[in-house]
Amino acid sequence: MLTNKKQNIHGYFLTLLLAMCLKVLPLPDYLSRLNPDWVLLILIYWTLAVPERMGVFNAWCVGIIVDVLTGRLLGQQALVYALVSYTCLKFHKRLRQYPLLQQSLFVFFSLLFAQVLIFWIERIESTTEFTLIFWLPVLVGTVLWPMIYVVLRFIRILGQTR
Amino acid sequence: MEHRSSRLDNVRSLLSVFVYPVQLLVSLPIELTEKAFNTVLSYSDLKDENTSLRRKQLVDSIKLLKYEALENENIRLRALLENSFKLGEQVLVAELLSVNLVPYEHVVVVNKGSRFGVSIHQPVMDANGIVGQVIRSLPLSSEVMLITDPNHAIPVQVNRNGLRTIAIGSGKLDRLNLPFLPNNADILPGDLLVTSGLGGTFPQGYPVAIVKEFSVRPNKPFADIYAIPKAQLDKSRELLIVWSDPTPVPLMLPEESLKDVDANE
Numbered sequence: 001m002l003t004n005k006k007q008n009i010h011g012y013f014l015t016l017l018l019a020m021c022l023k024v025l026p027l028p029d030y031l032s033r034l035n036p037d038w039v040l041l042i043l044i045y046w047t048l049a050v051p052e053r054m055g056v057f058n059a060w061c062v063g064i065i066v067d068v069l070t071g072r073l074l075g076q077q078a079l080v081y082a083l084v085s086y087t088c089l090k091f092h093k094r095l096r097q098y099p100l101l102q103q104s105l106f107v108f109f110s111l112l113f114a115q116v117l118i119f120w121i122e123r124i125e126s127t128t129e130f131t132l133i134f135w136l137p138v139l140v141g142t143v144l145w146p147m148i149y150v151v152l153r154f155i156r157i158l159g160q161t162r
Numbered sequence: 163m164e165h166r167s168s169r170l171d172n173v174r175s176l177l178s179v180f181v182y183p184v185q186l187l188v189s190l191p192i193e194l195t196e197k198a199f200n201t202v203l204s205y206s207d208l209k210d211e212n213t214s215l216r217r218k219q220l221v222d223s224i225k226l227l228k229y230e231a232l233e234n235e236n237i238r239l240r241a242l243l244e245n246s247f248k249l250g251e252q253v254l255v256a257e258l259l260s261v262n263l264v265p266y267e268h269v270v271v272v273n274k275g276s277r278f279g280v281s282i283h284q285p286v287m288d289a290n291g292i293v294g295q296v297i298r299s300l301p302l303s304s305e306v307m308l309i310t311d312p313n314h315a316i317p318v319q320v321n322r323n324g325l326r327t328i329a330i331g332s333g334k335l336d337r338l339n340l341p342f343l344p345n346n347a348d349i350l351p352g353d354l355l356v357t358s359g360l361g362g363t364f365p366q367g368y369p370v371a372i373v374k375e376f377s378v379r380p381n382k383p384f385a386d387i388y389a390i391p392k393a394q395l396d397k398s399r400e401l402l403i404v405w406s407d408p409t410p411v412p413l414m415l416p417e418e419s420l421k422d423v424d425a426n427e
Contacts, residue, residue, distance in 0.1 A: 021188050024261040032265040068177040069184060070263045071271075071298060071305050074170050128266055128312050129333065 011159045012053075015042050015152060016062060020069055033133050036141030039066055040114055043081055044107060045152045047088040048095055059085035076121050080114045087113075100146050108142040175276075178300035185271060185303065189260035251365055252405040253287075254278060258398075259303065268311035268331065269297065272401055275304045283363050285404045291369040291392030292316065292357060293401055304403075308395050309370065310335050318370050319358040320349055326358050329371060332388070335395050338371050340387040345378045347385060355389055365406035 019038035027035060043062060047054045063078030070077075087110065088095070095106055115138050119130060256274035263269050274280055276299045284296040286306050294308040307314050310331040318340075319326045325348060329338040343349060353373040359366030371389035378385050 017184065020184050024185065024188050024263060026188070026192065026260040026262045029265070032262050035262075035265065065177060065181060068174055069181045071269060072264070074174055126267075126313050130266065134266060 011155045012046055012050075015046075015155065020066065023066070024069060034136055034140050036137040036144060037111065037114065039077075040081060040084060040111065041107070041141055041145065041148050042152065043085060044088055044110060045148060047085045048092050049152070049156055051089050051092045054085065056082050056086050056089065073121060073125060076118065080117045083117070084110050084114055100149060103149070104142050104145045107145045108138065111138040111141045174298075175301050179302060182300075182302045185259050185261045192260040253402040254280070254405075256280075256286075256304075256401050256403050258401060263305070266333075267313075268294075268308040268333070268335070268395075270294075270306050270308065271303050272306055272403070273303055274403060275300045275302045277301050280304050280403055285364045285368075285406065287368065287402045287404055288393045288398040288400070290394060290398075291371070292364060293393045293395060293398075295363055296403065306401070308335075309391060309393075310338060310395060316364060316370060317358045317360040318355040320373075321354040321356045321369075322350075323348055325349060326360065329355060329389060336390055338389045338391055340373075340389060341384055343385050343387055344383065345380070345385045347387075349373060349376055349387060351376055354392075365404065 016039065019042045022038040023035070025035070026032075039062060043054070043059055047059070059081040060078045063076075063081035064074065066072075066077045066081075067074050091106070095103060098106070112135075115135060119134065122128060122130075254274060256272035259271040259273055261271050263271070272286075280296060280299045282296055282299055284299075286293045286295060292309060294306050294311070294314065296304050297307045298305040308331070309316050309329070310333065312331050312333045314331040315328050317326070318329045325343075327340055327343050327347075329340055332339050340349075340355075351373050354369055355371045355373065357364040357366055357368045357370055369392045371391045373387065373389045376385060376387050
């Protein structure tokens with residue numbers, strides 16, 4: 001039983017690490033503008049799948065690390081991730097029953113909420129002009145959600161059966 | 163607010179040490195492909211490159227001879243005018259890490275940090291001109307804001323006539339805006355913009371950009387001018403972090419201190 005849990009933790013850390021790598025992956029300009037928030041997507045999955053393990057505090061810690069990684073205001077992503085993970089925890093029982101398409105809709109609104117918060121915070125501290133392209137990662141993330149769900153569930157089941 | 167105070171700098175420095183491996187991991191494949199590409203370069207290519215570099219070095223060293231004489235002459239003339247002069251600069255070569263922090267900002271990460279004495283607001287250059295300035299120095303790496311970032315402004319002057327203005331980043335890598343010049347300003351396409359040294363961050367006289375287009379807007383107070391940065395912002399992988407002493411050195415110094423502080427690599 002104990003070893004099973006450890007396996008799970010490995011999968012959880014490795015996927016988050018991979019997500020952080022994907023988040024800062026150097027891409028051509030047009031692709032990098034589409035790059036979704038991988039860390040948030042994977043956090044949503046783990047919060048829905050293992051809510052007893054993934055809490056708001058864990059999400060906050062991951063957010064702080066992402067803040068340092070991407071050079072943001074310390075606590076910006078942490079706040080966003082904590083809030084999103086709270087809504088996921090609140091609705092996880094219902095969301096797990098939903099078909100994948102309906103889940104995608106929830107993910108869409110979570111990502112949109114996160115992006116709106118980031119938009120507000122960034123507007124306060126900088127003069128960067130945000131165009132409509134700024135919102136595209138939300139759509140890309142939603143489209144990628146079914147794939148992420150399937151892959152991560154495979155990883156989770158792999159960790160449990162071993 | 164964290165962006166005004168420095169109280170949380172230690173927390174960020176500590177965390178950045180753990181995050182640095184992630185950044186290295188991401189930039190590793192690109193470095194490896196570059197290395198692989200370099201090892202399979204053919205002999206004749208290398209030979210050609212070697213001869214062309216040798217020729218360039220010869221030309222450059224002759225130019226440098228003249229430059230040294232001119233510099234000494236300049237110092238003597240300034241002494242005649244009872245003016246002050248500035249000491250030379252020290253540089254540190256830093257390599258770019260191939261990571262993309264956020265798509266809507268022009269901030270890059272280099273592999274030299276406060277462990278090498280890099281500190282905030284230091285100017286960063288490449289072989290062609292000013293690249294940007296250090297906005298955050300972490301123990302193992304530092305973040306450099308490029309001059310084309312919309313939040314960045316650099317005081318410049320036209321090399322031809324000394325007209326001073328401010329160049330503001332546009333958010334595009336090949337464009338700087340000069341929004342504060344009137345319609346009758348003496349500035350032409352092709353003019354070289356150099357740093358004016360005002361503001362104290364950037365040392366004086368380094369090339370920044372070349373004016374590309376100057377269009378008069380008849381019913382507006384300011385003209386619409388934009389310039390192309392001299393530095394190869396999207397191509398150079400090696401950047402120079404510069405230490406410059408912004409306070410002018412007074413006259414009447416012994417002969418030794420007139421010499422430049424040598425560049426150490």
